[in-house]
Amino acid sequence: MAETVKVLPEEIQQMIEVNEWDMRTREGVRRFRQLKAKSLPSVALDEELIYEALIPMQEELIAEIRLRYQKKNRES
Numbered sequence: 642m643a644e645t646v647k648v649l650p651e652e653i654q655q656m657i658e659v660n661e662w663d664m665r666t667r668e669g670v671r672r673f674r675q676l677k678a679k680s681l682p683s684v685a686l687d688e689e690l691i692y693e694a695l696i697p698m699q700e701e702l703i704a705e706i707r708l709r710y711q712k713k714n715r716e717s
Contacts, residue, residue: 642682645696653703656710687713 643661662669664681676683676690684692685704686709697705 642684645699645702649699649703649706653706656706665686 643659646657646659649657660673662709664673673683676685676686676688677688678693680694682692682694682696683690684697684704691705692702
């Protein structure tokens with residue numbers, strides 16, 4: 642999943658902050674539980690679990706990021 646995010650267009654990468662947790666660490670397990678994820682890979686946007694047990698198509702992920710970015714910037 643991390644690779645999918647790393648290859649997003651630069652324009653999209655500037656909209657996001659990427660945090661990746663290793664499930665072999667306590668911090669990784671803690672974040673997995675906080676998000677109430679049940680399987681890997683999992684992707685959360687704005688602390689909300691969006692994709693679980695699948696890697697989304699790049700276009701779908703970009704659309705979701707843009708939608709959330711626009712919504713956030715309208716509210717601020």
